[in-house]
Amino acid sequence: MTIRSLRGRNLVVAIVVGLVAVVGAGFLVGRPAWNGRCAAGFDEMPSKELGQLHSVPVDQVNVDDFPEAYRPNARRVLEVAKKPVAPLGAARDAVVVPHEYGVGSARLADSDDGNVRFVIGAGDLKGMATSGGIVQVDGETGRPAWGRGQAGYALGGGGLSDQFLLTHIPNDKAPRVAAVNTSNGDLAWCTKLGKDVETGWRPTFDSAAKGDALFTVRGSDSEEKSDRDVRLSRLDTGSGEVSWDVPVKGVIQADSVHLLGDQVLLNPLHTDMDDQTRARILTQEHDQPVRDRGALVARSVADGAASWTYRGPDERPWINNVVGTGKDVAVVISRRPVKDGNKPWSTETWMVGLDRTGKQLWKYDFKNQYDYDLSRSFLVTDDLVVSQEKDGEQNTSLLVARELATGEVRWRTRFEDGGPRLGSNASSVLGDSLLAASFTGGLIAVDLKTGALSNPLPGKNIGPVDGLVSDGRTVTIDVNGLFITFDRAF
Numbered sequence: 001m002t003i004r005s006l007r008g009r010n011l012v013v014a015i016v017v018g019l020v021a022v023v024g025a026g027f028l029v030g031r032p033a034w035n036g037r038c039a040a041g042f043d044e045m046p047s048k049e050l051g052q053l054h055s056v057p058v059d060q061v062n063v064d065d066f067p068e069a070y071r072p073n074a075r076r077v078l079e080v081a082k083k084p085v086a087p088l089g090a091a092r093d094a095v096v097v098p099h100e101y102g103v104g105s106a107r108l109a110d111s112d113d114g115n116v117r118f119v120i121g122a123g124d125l126k127g128m129a130t131s132g133g134i135v136q137v138d139g140e141t142g143r144p145a146w147g148r149g150q151a152g153y154a155l156g157g158g159g160l161s162d163q164f165l166l167t168h169i170p171n172d173k174a175p176r177v178a179a180v181n182t183s184n185g186d187l188a189w190c191t192k193l194g195k196d197v198e199t200g201w202r203p204t205f206d207s208a209a210k211g212d213a214l215f216t217v218r219g220s221d222s223e224e225k226s227d228r229d230v231r232l233s234r235l236d237t238g239s240g241e242v243s244w245d246v247p248v249k250g251v252i253q254a255d256s257v258h259l260l261g262d263q264v265l266l267n268p269l270h271t272d273m274d275d276q277t278r279a280r281i282l283t284q285e286h287d288q289p290v291r292d293r294g295a296l297v298a299r300s301v302a303d304g305a306a307s308w309t310y311r312g313p314d315e316r317p318w319i320n321n322v323v324g325t326g327k328d329v330a331v332v333i334s335r336r337p338v339k340d341g342n343k344p345w346s347t348e349t350w351m352v353g354l355d356r357t358g359k360q361l362w363k364y365d366f367k368n369q370y371d372y373d374l375s376r377s378f379l380v381t382d383d384l385v386v387s388q389e390k391d392g393e394q395n396t397s398l399l400v401a402r403e404l405a406t407g408e409v410r411w412r413t414r415f416e417d418g419g420p421r422l423g424s425n426a427s428s429v430l431g432d433s434l435l436a437a438s439f440t441g442g443l444i445a446v447d448l449k450t451g452a453l454s455n456p457l458p459g460k461n462i463g464p465v466d467g468l469v470s471d472g473r474t475v476t477i478d479v480n481g482l483f484i485t486f487d488r489a490f
Contacts, residue, residue, distance in 0.1 A: 038190040041170055042178045045133050045147030053106065053118055053135050055093040055142035058082070058484065065096045070480055073463045077479050080457045081486075087430045087445060088456045088475055089489035093142055097481045104466075104481020106135075108425055110159045111471040112182065114139030116485060117164065120147075134164060136182065139474070139485070146185020152176075154205035160237060163188060165214065167207060172198050175205050175218050179240060189240030193233060195221040204230060206256040208264070212237050213301065215264050217254045220247070228252045232264065232304050246304035250288065251297055260325045261356045263307055266297040271321050272373040275337040275345035282317045282336065294319030296332060298358060308358035312336075313350045324380025329361065329404045330354045331385045333374055347371040351387070353407055362407030379422040381429055384410065384448060388419055401451060411451030420444045428470040430488060435475065437465035443477060 061078055063071045081091040095116070097106040109117040116139065121132030133149035134157065150157075152168035154175075159165075164180045174197070178190040193216060204219040214235040220228050229247040236243060248254075248266060255270040269281065281293055291311045298307040310332065312318025318334045325331070334350045349366040369390055370377060377388045383405070389398045397419040401410040420427065420436030427436035434446040435456065442462040445454045466478040476485040 038176055038192050039178065039187055041149075041151055041168060041176055042166055042180075042187060042190065043149045044185070045135065045149055049120065049133075050135060050144040050147045052098060053095060053120070053137055053144050055095045055116075055137055055485070058091045058094050061094050061096055061482070066481070067099050067102050069102065070099075073479065074482050077457075077462045077482060077484065080459045080462060081484050083458075084456050084486060084489075085454065085458060086456070086489040087433045087435060089487035092139075092474065092485045092487055094485070095137060095483040097483070099481055104478070106481070106483075108467045108469045108476060108478050108483065109134055109157075110425075111469045111474055111476055111485075112159050113471060114474050114485075115145065115182070116469070116474075116476050116483070117159070118483075134166065134180075136164075136185070146180070148178075148180055148185065148187075153199055153203050156205075156207070158209070160209050160214075163237065165207075165209065165237070167205065167216075169199060169203050169205055172196065174221065175216070177207070177214065177216065177235065177240065179237065191235060191240040191242070193218055193242075193245075194231065197221045202270075204254045206254070208257045208259045209237060210259050213243070215257055215259065215301070217248075217257050217266060219254075220252075230254045230266075232257075232266065232299055234301070234304065244304050246299075248297060248299065249306075250292060252288070255321070258322045258325050258330065259301070260298075260330045260354075261328060262301050263298045263356055264301055264304075265322050265325070265330055266299065267321050268297070269294055269319050269321070271323075271333075271375060273319075275347055275371055278319050278335065278347075279337040279339070279345065281319065290317045291315075293317070296320040296322065296354075310354060310358050310360075313352055313360070313363050321374060323374055323378040324385065326380055326385075326404045327382045328355060331378065331380050331404070333370060333378070335370065338368075351385070351407075353385075353404060361405065364402070364407055376421045376423045376426060379427055379429075379434070380404070381448070386422060386434065386446075386448075388422055399446065399451070401448065410449075413446065413451040413453060415441070417441060420446070425467045425469055428468060428475070430470060430472070430475070431490075435468065435470065437468050437477070439464040443468070 063074050066074050097104045106118040106120045109119045117136045135147040136145045138145040150168050152170040155168045157166040166178045169175045175193045179188040181188050207216040214237050216233045230251050233245040234243040255267040258265040296310040312334045318336050320334045323331050332352045336348050338346045338348050346368045349370045352363040353361040379386045384401050386401045391398045397415045399413045417440045420438045432448050436444050443457050443465050445456050468477045474485050
C-alpha cells in the first residue's frame with residue numbers, strides 16, 4: 001500500500017493507481033447506507049498491533065532495538081538531532097518500529113497538528129491484493145490514538161481537515177471510500193462506488209480532495225464491451241453522499257486525478273512506463289484515435305461536464321502526465337518514444353504549463369530525460385515548479401526552479417550526487433524552504449528564493465533518509481524505522 005498525502009498547500013488526497021484492468025461502466029450504488037459490508041473492510045486495528053507504535057523522548061531511544069548493522073547510523077542520527085538548525089526546531093520525540101529483514105515495518109503516511117500517522121503492514125505491491133492499515137500516534141501522549149485496517153487493491157488515502165480518508169477495492173468488489181474521524185478513529189461514513197466486478201491487474205482507482213469535495217476516478221463496471229469509459233465522481237466529504245457520477249467518454253483507462261481551480265484533470269496513463277510500452281500504445285491498432293490515447297482530459301468540478309483536452313506540445317501523438325498543480329497552472333510532462341535505426345529507444349520529453357482553460361503558457365525541452373518514472377523528480381508549489389535534472393557531468397545533478405506562470409528559471413543548484421528526492425512523502429515546503437529527503441545526503445534544505453543549500457542536521461553524515469512528512473507545526477523524518485519528530489523553527 002502506498003499512501004500519498006499532499007499536505008498543506010494543496011489539501012490533496014492521492015492514491016496509487018495503474019492501467020485500467022476492470023472493464024465496463026456502471027452506476028454508483030450510494031447510501032442509504034453505509035452498512036456493515038462496506039465498513040467491514042476498515043475494521044478497528046487490534047490493540048496488540050496498535051501497541052507496537054508509540055513515541056518516547058529522543059534521549060530514551062534504545063539503539064539496541066535496531067538490527068546490529070543499523071545501530072551506528074541510528075546513534076549518529078540521534079546525536080545530530082540534539083542540535084538541528086532551521087527550518088527544524090527541537091527534536092520532540094521518536095518512534096522506533098520493529099524491523100523485518102532489516103527494514104522498518106512501518107512507513108510515514110502524514111501528520112496533522114503534531115499527530116503522526118503511519119502505514120503498517122502491506123507494501124508497494126502494485127497490482128496485488130494487499131492488507132495493512134493506518135495508525136495515528138498522539139503528539140501529546142505519545143500513545144497510539146486509533147488504527148484502521150484496509151484490505152484490497154489500489155489502497156490509498158490521506159488527511160483532509162478533521163478526517164482521514166481511506167480507499168480500496170476489495171477483491172472482485174466495487175471500490176470503497178470511508179472517512180475516519182481523526183479525533184477518535186470512529187468511521188464517519190462509508191460509500192460503495194459502482195457495481196461488484198472481477199478485479200483485474202492494477203485496477204484504476206484514484207482520488208483528489210479539496211474543501212468539502214472528493215473526486216474519484218474508477219474503472220468502468222459495465223458488462224457491455226462497447227461501454228468501457230472510466231467514471232468520474234464527486235462526493236461530499238462531510239457525508240459521503242455522491243453529488244454526481246459521469247462517464248468520461250473516450251477514456252478507457254486512467255492513472256490519476258488532479259485539481260486545478262474549477263477543473264478536474266484526468267491522466268489517462270501511468271507514469272512508470274518504458275519507451276517500448278509507450279511506443280506500443282501510440283502505434284498499435286485500436287479504435288481510439290492515436291492522439292487521444294495519451295491526452296489529458298479536463299472536466300468541470302461543478303458537474304463533471306467536459307471542458308477541454310490537451311494532446312501535447314505539437315500535432316504528433318504524446319503521452320501526457322500532470323506532475324503537479326499550483327494556484328492557476330498545471331505542470332504537464334509530455335513524452336513520446338523515438339527510434340533511430342538500430343539504436344535503442346530514446347524519449348523526447350517536454351515540460352509545459354497549462355492554465356485552467358487548457359491554454360499552453362510555456363514549454364521547455366528536456367531532450368531525452370525522464371524515460372521512466374516521474375514520481376520523484378518534480379514538486380509544484382503555488383508559484384514554482386522544482387525539477388530534479390541531469391547535469392551532463394558525471395555524478396552530478398541539478399535542482400532547477402522555474403516560475404510557474406512563465407517557465408523562466410529562477411535558480412539552478414548543482415549536487416555532487418543524486419540530490420534530494422521530490423514528490424510524495426519525500427519533501428515538503430516550509431515557508432521559503434524546501435525540505436527534502438536524500439538517499440546519500442541525509443536531509444537537505446533549499447531556499448526557494450535563491451536555491452541556497454543548508455543542512456538541517458549538520459555534522460556527521462546520517463546516511464539515507466527514507467521519507468518525511470510535515471504539517472507546518474512539526475516535521476517527522478524516517479531513517480530506516482527511526483521516526484524523529486521535530487518542532488518546526490518558525
